[in-house]
Amino acid sequence: MAKPVEEILADVDLYAEDQSENLLAAAAAARTTCPVPHTEADGGYHLLTRYEDVRAVCTAPELFSSAQPAIRGVPVRVIPIDTDPPDHREYRRILNPYFTRAALERHEPQLREIARAAIESFVDKSSCDVVADFAIPFSAGSLARIVFATDNRELVDRGVAAAKEAALTSSPEAFQLLAGLAMEALAEAEAAPDDGADNVLRALVTAKIGDRALTLEERLGMVTTLFLGGLDTTRGVIANIVHHLATRADVEPLLRQPGGWQRELEEFLRYETTVAFMARTATQDTQIGDTPVKAGERVAVFFAAANRDPAQFERPDELVFDRAGVPHVSFGFGIHRCLGLHFARIQLAIAFEELLARTTRFRLAPGAEIRRQAGLSLGSPHRLDVVFDRV
Incomplete structure (x- = not known):
């Protein structure tokens, strides 16, 4: 049963399933009374609910580590x-060349092939679980073929399960499992013959900082991050957008409009924030707005709440597709702005172009129960059963 806002504000817990449904409402209530509430959950942290505070903290790495x-x-x-x-x-210097828009657009034919293969597996049934049948195969296949350049789908499939568990619970076991999978991926890259291929894993095996090679810990850390960022985020956005396709008559015409739907995509990203929050640690005594923060105290940067701040967005709790601009923070802000933001946007455009080339008139399946996630992927459906017509 969902906790009421008043009880949540008394002791916020960003991972509590009984709080997830009303967390954004609680953040909205906090903005008008105590915009930086403190909780004792998970060792204690300050929670940022305002857009201006989120941007201020993200642009001050010297104050917030x-x-x-x-x-x-x-x-x-x-x-x-x-x-x-x-x-x-x-x-970032090592990774950035592989995540520019120009570098990624070269892989468009492969991405379309991956999307079409996933769609082919369910289109004749006129029904599917969007998460298991489309979002996961497409995001995992994209990561395997484009980022890791591997045919080892079994490894990537295990990465899907571990990344989802890490997003849901942040358990040490899930992260340790991801690190183990990263070790396997790196070993595979090191054992492969040097055929001149240029991909992320090959770059990590050969990259240097100054005149030293990357340590094993550094390589593992970067591959673990790619698993996390490449598997759970795109999956969540696809599922959320299909839910709107199935429940709002105005969404499909927008996605089919000539010339693309870039502005509408940014509004979807604002409204359904993919990575709901991250943490920072104060490096010295400081303050956020009028709230004092001591050195060593933790801060939860609540991106999902910032994207619903009425001081920044009119009608923040509605999907408004004709906004003049959508300066959302769904990809973070500052130096840690998401490495894969171009990859995500390209994947999403391709996913829906291919999906709507074969299907139309999405509806929720009879009796479908939408159970949404808590934790890092706040609000994303665990499962989304839909029916549709073939084009």
Whole structure:
């Protein structure tokens, strides 16, 4: 049973399933009374509910360290998410060339092939579980073929399960499992013949910072981060958008409009924030707005709440597709702005172009029960059973 807002505000817990349904309502209530509430959950942290506070903290890495970016702690490195300047710049320098829009657009034919194969598996049934039948196969296949350049789908499939568990619970076991999978992926890349291929795993095996090679911990940390970022985020956005397709008559015409739907996609990303929150640690005594924060205290940067702040967005709790601009923080902000944001946008455009080329008139399946996740992927459906017509 969902806790009421008043009880949530008395002791916020971002991972509690009985709070997830009303967390954003609780954040809205806090903005008008105590915009930076403190909770004792998970060792204690301050919760940011305002857009301006989220941006201020994200642009001050000297005051708010990313060294431990998860509320519940991460027992393994997640580089470069957990790295402050100047090291952060060096890690991004290695990865950035593989995640530019131009570099990724070269893989469009492969991405379309992956999407079509997933759709082919269910289109004749005129029904599917969007999460298991489309979102996961497409996001996992994209990561395997484009980022890791591996045919080892069994490894990637295990990564899907571990990444989802990490997003749901942030358990040490899930992160340790991801680190083990990263080890396997790196070993596979090192054992492969040097055929001149240029991909992320090959780059990590050969990259240097200055005149030293990356340590094993650094390599593992970067691959673990790619598992986390590449598997759970796109899956969640696809499921959320299909839910709107199935429940709102105005969404399908928008997605089918000539010239694309870039503005509408940004509004979906604002409304259904993929990564709901991250953590920072104060490096010295400071304050956020009028709230004092002591050195060593933890701060939860609640991106999902910032994206619903009425001081920044009119009608924040509605999907408004004709906004003049959508400066959302769904990909973070500042130096830690998401490495894979171009990859996500390209994947999402392709996913829905291919899906709507074969299907139309989505509806929720009779008796479908929408159970949404708590934790990092707040609000994303665990399962989404729909029916549709073939084009």
